[in-house]
Amino acid sequence: MTAHIRADAAELAANYPLRHFRIQHDLVSNPLLQLPRLIELTKELEKDRIEYNSGKVSVNQKAEETPLVDLPPEEVVAKIETAGAWMVLKRVETVPAYRAMMEEALLSIAKQLGHTSLDGASFKDIEGYIFVSSANSTTPFHCDNEDNFFVQIHGPKFFHLFDNEDRSLVSEEMLESAPSKHRNLPYQESFEARAKVYDLKPGEGVFVPYQVPHWVRTGDSYSISMAITWRSADVVRRNKLIFMNAWLREKGFAQAAPGQKPALDGMKVAAYTAARAMLEPLRRNESMRRFLRGVVFGKKANYFYEAQKAAEQKKAA
Template structure:
């Protein structure tokens, strides 16, 4: 198997997995990442795995006022050059062909680290997020709760990423809110010169570490990009702690920042993990996934549903 992600460089050795660095890749010509393949994938995914809206949004977009586009997901892809839209297909690894693509790509990284496989390297919960955006579209300032190799497939994209340890940019409260309420955050123009600014062309990419905030803008052509993500054991535990703190805080119980009370932190992590195991069988149903999100994260957690229905056409319930 050839190496799909090219990471054998000095930055990989010194930065991974704590700081961002640029990479190159061999995925730009992959037939699974073309518009016809994406259109076919739209027809297979359940409705809550498809999110889209207007690409004409601000870097600090208020999620409650995000403009929509009056198109179906199929129409967005068919008209992507003129639709003025931004779309993400989530959890594409549920389709075997895409699961293979993600695992093959991460195997490149695992072997570069001296491991035989992704599991040996500690890469678990491998997920894929496939983006299709019209020209001059913006993905607002946000952070993600996983590590990510972001690869550009078609078109040019500007990807600006900021240090998650810079507390002038990112507080613990903001991290918790972004992970458990809505990902969008406010971007202060004063942050601009603190960022790592990356102009990405097809065949280029970026490693985006856990919780590093960023915003993204397409240029003069439509864009196709892929986020190849995974979670280590430490990341999953940290996410569980943020979720536990958010649940308790919303019920009137103030919580200290992670690491302040380690025994109590461990108790909360265990409780969330046990709860996740209990509900996992229910997540095969889109209807139950929606209910679980609302119960755990609040009624606004299903923000991408329109008038009670998913943004996508109703699909089969298999996740």
């Protein structure tokens, strides 16, 4: 079974990598992306790789007020038609079969771009995220710090995408990113006049460029989707920089936008690289990742543990 992504040659040439555009794919019937296999995947992944909550949220949802779902992960997937839930299975490329599927899909688009390898197309730091959502669920307004070929597998999905250079929507400060900052961004109804809405059906998808503001909703059926993401060297460097800007701003120091002070940017990137090198060996297991997240960044990054705690408290009551 193949795992190919296709794009119109003219749209690919005109828009990649800065603008969103529609794609097609042949992943709809892939066994790795069907509910029975996804139920098993919830048991294979480390629990901090699973995030879920109610799908009944607003586009402008406050993270601390997100309603939860009182079910274990495998039951959320098994009951997705009635659970009223939104779930993401993170970093699925850590499972070899998913990694192979993703690399084949990316290689197919790399060849359309004129490359013979993933490295040649700067498809590096590859990660996979699978979304399983009940009907009429919403993913709030946010940006992602990677490029993404997003593919729709089951059910309809409506992807509302904006201009990643429109700072009247999202400011430079709000684009700064750190684990201590939730991904949800402030949204106003007036933004919608500037949205491009992609009505995605199974077999369709969309290229979502780096830091494009967007929000997503499902239709009247449950949805399965996948984000096949990567980071080029330039994106990796910028992510280090905006992390440092966010961290320094939290300490009370105003920060210039990336590119305004190149020498200082370089120092921030070097500092991040050195600090991450020391922390990385500690992040190789779930317990230590959870501990570090709690000590350094706070405890709001993953709803699984909040849902787990709520369920335990309910049983004890």
